[in-house]
Amino acid sequence: MDLAELADVALTATRRPDVQYADARAVEELTESIDVRDSRVEGVARSSSRGVGVRVLVDGSWGFAATHEPDPGEIRAAVDRAVAIARAGRHVGGGEVRLDDTPPPAGAYTTPHETDPFDVPLAVKVEHLLETAAAGREVAGVSFVEATTDAWRRTTCFRSTEDGWFDQRVVQVGGGLRATAVGEGEVQLRSYPNSFRGQFCCGGWEEVLRLDLPGHAAGTAREAVALLTAPDLPRRRTTLVLESSQLALQVHESIGHATELDRILGMERAYAGTSFVEVADRGRLRYGSPIVSVTADATTPGALGTFGFDDEGVAAGRAPIVVDGVLEGFLTNRETARTIGLRSNGTARADSWGTIPLVRMNNVSLEPREGDLDSIIGDTDDGVLLLTNRSWSIDDRRVNFQFGCEVAYEIRHGRLGRMYRNPTYAGRTTDFWGSCDAVGGHDDWFVWGVPNCGKGQPAQVARVAHGAATGRFRDVEVGMR
Amino acid sequence: MAWGADRLLTSARAAFGAPGADGVEVLITRYDSALTRFAESSVHQNVGRVDGEARIRVVVDGARIGVVVTNDLSDAGIRRAAAEAVEVARVVPADEEFAGLARPAAAYPSAGVDDAETRAATADVRAAAVGRLLSALPSDAVGAGTVETGSGEIGVVSSTGVECYHRSTRARLSLLGSGPDSTGYAEDASGRLGDLDPDRLSRRVADKVQRGRAPRAASPGDYAVVLEPAATATLLQFLGWTAFGAKVVAEGRSPLSGRVGQVVCSPAVTIVDDPTSALLPGLPFDAEGVPTRRTDLIRDGVAVGVVHDLASAHAAGVESTGHALPAPNPDGAMPLHLIMEPGSASLDELVAGCERGLLITRFHYTNVVHPIESTITGMTRDGTFLVEDGRIAGAVHNLRFTQSILGALSGVEEVGADTELATELFFGAARAPAVRLSRFAFTSTTTF
Numbered sequence: 048m049d050l051a052e053l054a055d056v057a058l059t060a061t062r063r064p065d066v067q068y069a070d071a072r073a074v075e076e077l078t079e080s081i082d083v084r085d086s087r088v089e090g091v092a093r094s095s096s097r098g099v100g101v102r103v104l105v106d107g108s109w110g111f112a113a114t115h116e117p118d119p120g121e122i123r124a125a126v127d128r129a130v131a132i133a134r135a136g137r138h139v140g141g142g143e144v145r146l147d148d149t150p151p152p153a154g155a156y157t158t159p160h161e162t163d164p165f166d167v168p169l170a171v172k173v174e175h176l177l178e179t180a181a182a183g184r185e186v187a188g189v190s191f192v193e194a195t196t197d198a199w200r201r202t203t204c205f206r207s208t209e210d211g212w213f214d215q216r217v218v219q220v221g222g223g224l225r226a227t228a229v230g231e232g233e234v235q236l237r238s239y240p241n242s243f244r245g246q247f248c249c250g251g252w253e254e255v256l257r258l259d260l261p262g263h264a265a266g267t268a269r270e271a272v273a274l275l276t277a278p279d280l281p282r283r284r285t286t287l288v289l290e291s292s293q294l295a296l297q298v299h300e301s302i303g304h305a306t307e308l309d310r311i312l313g314m315e316r317a318y319a320g321t322s323f324v325e326v327a328d329r330g331r332l333r334y335g336s337p338i339v340s341v342t343a344d345a346t347t348p349g350a351l352g353t354f355g356f357d358d359e360g361v362a363a364g365r366a367p368i369v370v371d372g373v374l375e376g377f378l379t380n381r382e383t384a385r386t387i388g389l390r391s392n393g394t395a396r397a398d399s400w401g402t403i404p405l406v407r408m409n410n411v412s413l414e415p416r417e418g419d420l421d422s423i424i425g426d427t428d429d430g431v432l433l434l435t436n437r438s439w440s441i442d443d444r445r446v447n448f449q450f451g452c453e454v455a456y457e458i459r460h461g462r463l464g465r466m467y468r469n470p471t472y473a474g475r476t477t478d479f480w481g482s483c484d485a486v487g488g489h490d491d492w493f494v495w496g497v498p499n500c501g502k503g504q505p506a507q508v509a510r511v512a513h514g515a516a517t518g519r520f521r522d523v524e525v526g527m528r
Numbered sequence: 529m530a531w532g533a534d535r536l537l538t539s540a541r542a543a544f545g546a547p548g549a550d551g552v553e554v555l556i557t558r559y560d561s562a563l564t565r566f567a568e569s570s571v572h573q574n575v576g577r578v579d580g581e582a583r584i585r586v587v588v589d590g591a592r593i594g595v596v597v598t599n600d601l602s603d604a605g606i607r608r609a610a611a612e613a614v615e616v617a618r619v620v621p622a623d624e625e626f627a628g629l630a631r632p633a634a635a636y637p638s639a640g641v642d643d644a645e646t647r648a649a650t651a652d653v654r655a656a657a658v659g660r661l662l663s664a665l666p667s668d669a670v671g672a673g674t675v676e677t678g679s680g681e682i683g684v685v686s687s688t689g690v691e692c693y694h695r696s697t698r699a700r701l702s703l704l705g706s707g708p709d710s711t712g713y714a715e716d717a718s719g720r721l722g723d724l725d726p727d728r729l730s731r732r733v734a735d736k737v738q739r740g741r742a743p744r745a746a747s748p749g750d751y752a753v754v755l756e757p758a759a760t761a762t763l764l765q766f767l768g769w770t771a772f773g774a775k776v777v778a779e780g781r782s783p784l785s786g787r788v789g790q791v792v793c794s795p796a797v798t799i800v801d802d803p804t805s806a807l808l809p810g811l812p813f814d815a816e817g818v819p820t821r822r823t824d825l826i827r828d829g830v831a832v833g834v835v836h837d838l839a840s841a842h843a844a845g846v847e848s849t850g851h852a853l854p855a856p857n858p859d860g861a862m863p864l865h866l867i868m869e870p871g872s873a874s875l876d877e878l879v880a881g882c883e884r885g886l887l888i889t890r891f892h893y894t895n896v897v898h899p900i901e902s903t904i905t906g907m908t909r910d911g912t913f914l915v916e917d918g919r920i921a922g923a924v925h926n927l928r929f930t931q932s933i934l935g936a937l938s939g940v941e942e943v944g945a946d947t948e949l950a951t952e953l954f955f956g957a958a959r960a961p962a963v964r965l966s967r968f969a970f971t972s973t974t975t976f
Contacts, residue, residue, distance in 0.1 A: 082858050088620040090856025093612065094597035098579065110651075111575040115599045125578070132562070132574045135651030139658050141570020169619045190779070193858075229780045234899050314567045317672035317704040317713075320892070320909075323975070401577040438895040440928075442907040447928055447974035449905050451897055469898060471905075473928070473972050504565055504674050505575070527930050527971045528903065 048117050050075055050204040051214070053099045056119050058206040060126035061103055068104040068146060070207040072358060073097075074400035077165055077200045083176035084193045085184055091169065098400040101126050105133035107143025113401040147385040149361050151211030156355020159348075160218045160251030164198035167252045172196055175260070183226050183264035188272035190229040192264060195244045196222040196255055197498070199510070205360055213356045219510060221247035221498060222255035226268035228275050235274035235468060236453055239267040241292045242435050247351045247496025247510065254349070270454060273466060280455045280467035282526030286430030287472055288423055288519050291487070293452055294413065295495035295513035296436045301476040302334070302341050303411040303513070304502075305445035306368050307394075308377040310406070312386065318504050320443025323476065324374065326387055332374040335480030338416050341369040343378055345393055345409035351496030351512035352409035354396075359404055361393035368411065372480075380406050398507040405503050410494060412514030419491035420517040425461040426485070431525055432456045432463065433470050449473040449527060472525045479520060487516030530647075530681050531558060533693035540685045542603040543584045546610035548618070551587035551629050553686040555815050555854055556580070558601070561678035564654040569662050569670045574651065583815075584610050585855045588617035591626045595855050627842030630817045632689040637819060639803055639810030640696035641719025642679075647697050649677040649721055657726050661703045664730035669737050673703040677721055684817035692813045700951060701726055704910060705733040709743060709976075710923060712736020713890060713910035715758070717951045719809060736889065736911040739923060746914065746924035746973060752885030752941075753968040754878045754915065760960035761950035762891045762906070763933045764799060764866045768956065770899050772801070772825050772833075773851075774840035775860030783902040783934055788831045793937035795829040796871065801851070801863035807959050808865045808949065813850065815857075820850035825863065837861040864956025871943025871961060878942055878964045880918040886927075886968075887913040887920060902933040907974065927970040939966035 048056070053073035061069035075097040082089040099122060100113035110133025112125040164172075176194035183192030199219045206212050223245015225238045240246045240258055248254050289297065304310065305322045313321055324332065345363035347353055354363055359381050367375045377383075380395035383406060395404035424432065438451035455470035456463045494514040501508055531539075540554035558580035565573040583597045584606070594616030598609040654675040662671045676699065683693040699721035704713045712733040716724050755763075767783075776782040784792065803810045803820035813819055816838055824833050836844065837852035840860050851861035879887060886908075894906030908926045915921065944962030951957045 082856070084858065086621070087623060087625065089623075089858040090595065091593075091616050091620055092595050092597065092856050093616065095609075096579075096599045098599065100577075108571065109574060111573075112577070113575075114578045115580060115601075116578065121578075125576075128576050132564075132576055132651040135655040136564070136571035136574045138652065138655040139566060139569070139571045139662075141568065141572070144572075169616060173620060227781075232900055234781045312568075313670070313672065313706075314572055316567055316706060317565075317674065317702060401579055403573060403575055438897055438905070440893045440895045440905050440907065442926060442928070442974045443892050443909055444974070444976060446976070447907065447926075447972055449928060449930070449972070451895075451905075471897065471930075475974070504573075504676075505561070505563055505577075524972070527905070528897065 050202060053117060054204040054206045056122050057099050057101045057126060060123045061101060061208060065105050066103050068208055069102065070205060071099060071101050072400055073099040073204045075202045079198045081172055081176060081196050083180050085180050085191050086177065088173055096399060100400045101129045102403060103129045103133050104144060105130055106137050108133045108136040109144055111403045144382055145385050146381040147390045149381055149391050151207060151209040152213045152356050152360035152362060155214045157216040158218050158249040158353060161253045162251040163218060164220050164252045165200055179224050179260040179264050182261045183224065183268040186265055186268035186272060188228060189268040190227050192224065192226045192268055194224045194260055197244060207360060211360045213360060215355050217249060217354055218251060219247060219249050219351060220252060220254050221245055221496060222258050222260060224260050224264055224267060226271035228271040230275050233275055235271050237267045237271040238435055238453060239263040241495060242437060242453060243499065247498045248349050249351060249353050250349050274454060274468045277466045277468040280470040280526045284522055284524050286427055286519065286521050287523040287525060288427060288430055288432040288458065288517065290420060290434045290517055291493050291515040292495050293433055293436050294518045295515040296439060298341065298411060298413050298513045298515055299497055300439055300441045301445055301448055303408040305476065306377050307406045308379045308383040311377065312383060319502055323444045323446050328374050330375060333372055334369045334374045334477055335372045336483045337372045338486050339369055339372045339480050339483050340414040341411060342414060343368055343392060343394065343409055343411045347410040347494060350410040350494040351510050357393045357395045358397045359395040361391045364393055366392035378406050378408060380404065396509055398509055402505065402507050405507060407509040408511040410512040410514065413486060415489045415492040415516050416486040417488040418485060419487045423485045423487060423517050423519050424458055424463060427458045427519065428460060430458040432458055433472060446475050470525065471527045472523050473527055474523055482521045483518055484521060485519035491516040530679065530695055536681055537683050537685050537691060537693060539601050539606060540582060540683060542606040543610035544687055546586060546614050548588055548614045549586040550590060551687050552610065553585045553629050555583040555684050557680060557682045559678060559680035563674055563676045564651065564658060565674050566658050567672040571655065571658060582606050582609060583854055584613050586610060586613040586617050588614060591622040592617040592620055593623050593626060625839045627838045629686045629688045630690050630838060633819045636692055636812040637804040639812040640694065642695045643697045643720040646677055646699050646721040647679040657701065660726035661701060661730050663727065664734040665705045666707060666734060666737055669705045669707040671703055671705050676700040684813060686817060690817035692817050694812050698809055699724055701729055703729050703733050705737045707737040707741065710737050710740030711910045712740060717949050740911050743923035743925050746927060748927060748970045748972050750967050750969050752882050752966055754882055754887045754962060754964045756889050756962050757948035757960045758890035758950050759888045760868060760963050761958040762894055764868055764958040764960055766894060766904050767933055768863045768866050770896060771902060772835055772863050773860045774834040774836045774844060777834050781899060783900055784831045790831060791829050792826065792831045793829050793934050794940035796940040796943050797826055797829050797937050798869040799826040800824050800867050801835060801865050802867055803865040805867060807867060808957050810865060814852040815854045816852040818848045818850040818852060823849045835861045835863045866958040868960045870945050870947050872945050873942045875944060875962050878944055878962055879915055879920065881942055881964055882915045882918060885915045887915050897930060903930065904933060905930040925976055926974050928972045929968060930971040931969045936965050936968055941966055
């Protein structure tokens with residue numbers, strides 16, 4: 048059976064009087080990851096996963112079941128299981144689930160790309176990474192250089208009892224390099240263009256080539272080696288300048304997750320936590336300074352969190368989250384939006400056919416203002432610049448955070464000074480965003496892909512993105528060790 | 529329904545005929561899992577999934593390796609994946625670290641549990657467990673958590689003659705209770721749902737919620753601490769991720785690099801990895817089909833061992849300890865069944881021995897700050913208490929710690945007698961006791 052047939056068989060089985068609503072998602076996903084370290088190909092992993100998941104609403108309670116078996120009997124058994132699961136959920140009480148009045152979807156969508164990464168010969172991709180690693184290895188003192196590329200191609204057929212349907216294909220790629228220097232009791236890393244396997248976006252192999260990994264390998268490796276003998280960033284309160292990839296992750300952890308409405312309503316309480324944000328804060332909470340505006344936009348061209356329809360069939364759109372420093376919206380799905388009298392802004396996403404859609408970020412971006420990295424540094428008398436994330440941690444209400452970066456540079460009298468290693472900074476969310484007095488402009492703004500956003504039980508991993516430019520924050524504590 | 533050894537391993541053998549392959553290894557799994565998730569004291573997510581995976585590693589020209597994974601477990605699906613793996617292997621250079629596929633083992637240890645009641649648990653059974661988890665919570669508190677049951681089967685076959693199969697069940701309960709200004713958490717897991725006691729967890733969480741009321745702000749700084757087992761387990765799991773793998777030790781990237789054979793923490797600390805232990809959800813073989821075994825890692829405060837897969841064992845001239853992860857795995861072997869040996873003190877005795885410090889229920893969102901110094905950072909969560917003169921003086925707001933794990937374990941004053949199993953983190957399971965530590969560094973605070 049092809050995917051459409053799988054979805055149709057599943058949906059047909061849900062057409063029974065006791066089912067108030069149902070949707071079926073048949074999904075096939077191809078994945079490829081290539082890991083090169085120095086002259087060794089450490090791994091080429093290709094995988095394919097295919098199946099159908101059925102979500103039913105019975106007596107106001109959700110049930111979900113999924114199977115990888117393409118047999119009609121197994122699919123009907125999965126539907127029976129979903130209905131039994133939904134009925135069992137009523138034993139524990141609680142209010143009835145109601146969905147918003149989003150119009151049913153009807154359409155097809157494919158992310159734009161030039162060259163499907165799965166059509167590029169493996170030898171070409173491996174050679175590109177080996178060339179990258181070799182260029183980095185020429186730097187004296189580097190311990191090893193890794194180069195990676197990843198690709199996903201997900202095809203989804205969605206059908207619902209509201210006569211909604213969409214067929215969607217999303218093609219995503221990523222690539223990056225990391226140089227490691229070991230010595231003197233230190234392991235120092237420098238990555239390009241970002242840590243944790245690089246930069247990710249929707250698009251084809253052309254996007255990996257655009258990164259020019261070989262051309263950046265030697266410089267990246269030199270910085271890793273230099274970090275071995277750099278001093279640790281001293282602990283103090285100072286002005287903090289973040290380059291855009293680190294600021295993107297700051298948006299992710301302290302704005303994106305904090306404004307997910309399911310989290311605010313307590314649905315993630317036991318695992319990832321809740322949020323300091325409350326439903327009543329919409330339109331009232333001063334989240335940041337007046338130059339802080341954040342938008343969730345699933346239509347951002349080429350971004351990793353871009354799609355045509357979310358996994359409930361809500362068409363991609365653009366929603367304000369923070370406007371001029373004030374909280375104006377949440378990330379919602381059809382169920383949570385209805386609880387506060389709104390319509391979903393299309394952020395329900397599942398990481399496979401076998402999992403339910405959760406409220407997930409799409410492209411949650413800090414809007415650009417003016418200036419760039421150079422002009423913001425030039426306008427800073429005393430502070431530090433931190434680049435490229437190395438670690439992250441935030442409390443279960445998204446208030447207290449601490450980030451580590453790969454490298455820092457002193458800023459004195461508008462110029463960059465000495466390099467520091469093991470830099471960290473910490474703060475509290477609204478204090479931190481309230482201290483923001485500079486955000487770079489359009490030319491400084493870049494959409495960074497985050498391919499490893501974890502949430503939910505069973506655990507799901509989403510691929511999301513954040514546009515950000517250089518940002519400056521006053522009176523921040525740095526240098527915790 | 530489980531397929532059983534014959535059907536599962538026969539399906540896997542469909543990969544053996546792949547033209548051009550010198551060697552073939554198939555790691556094949558099937559599982560049926562179900563999870564009932566509740567929040568605000570009602571079920572809101574309730575799911576079941578049947579899935580499987582064949583992970584096919586082929587060898588071409590002696591050391592060119594290709595890996596392809598498919599969840600199409602039909603003969604045609606597995607043959608197709610094997611042929612694709614050969615195509616991959618033909619393209620990549622020979623892997624000089626490849627040590628060959630495993631040889632057949634004489635025997636495999638017994639491990640894990642296969643329980644018919646757990647395998648047959650229905651959504652109604654899980655819903656009933658949710659009701660019991662919520663039963664003891666105070667009237668002004670709400671509950672959130674999970675009831676999870678599942679069954680799985682796993683096998684490894686290879687063209688070198690490896691043939692092993694294992695079938696197991698798994699159950700897990702977790703509960704977070706939230707009152708107006710306090711929270712409490714408890715979890716437990718076992719191969720048998722019947723071993724788990726939702727009423728006990730409920731009472732425990734209720735007690736935390738009650739004790740945690742009216743928390744006060746606490747200042748950051750160094751404190752003596754009593755870590756409850758879940759918090760100790762986080763330290764173990766991060767050591768497991770960053771310290772004990774033979775590859776990271778050999779490359780100088782582990783806090784144990786150059787220190788094996790030396791004292792690395794208090795003599796009160798003994799840590800082993802034991803996938804064969806009945807105290808954990810175990811496995812009799814690793815992803816390469818090598819039998820698992822107990823491996824001593826820290827004995828009486830001395831670093832005594834690391835874990836190997838076939839590649840790192842070959843490089844070191846030793847035998848694999850049976851800790852291979854699924855191929856391809858650039859990070860090498862990792863211990864996923866950690867146990868810290870218990871002492872003799874009750875939790876009350878640990879607290880009584882603390883003149884002034886903090887009692888920590890568990891940690892949240894922990895991450896590595898400095899791998900060689902084993903420094904991690906994270907938050908306390910769901911029950912943080914000030915201890916004065918050996919007694920709990922009241923609840924405090926949560927704090928952020930930034931602390932070396934081995935530094936903390938160098939200050940172990942006393943170890944608890946009871947151990948608990950923690951499974952929430954991604955790095956496998958860990959069973960740990962409560963401990964009292966002389967110093968733990970808290971670097972900032974939060975508002976609740």
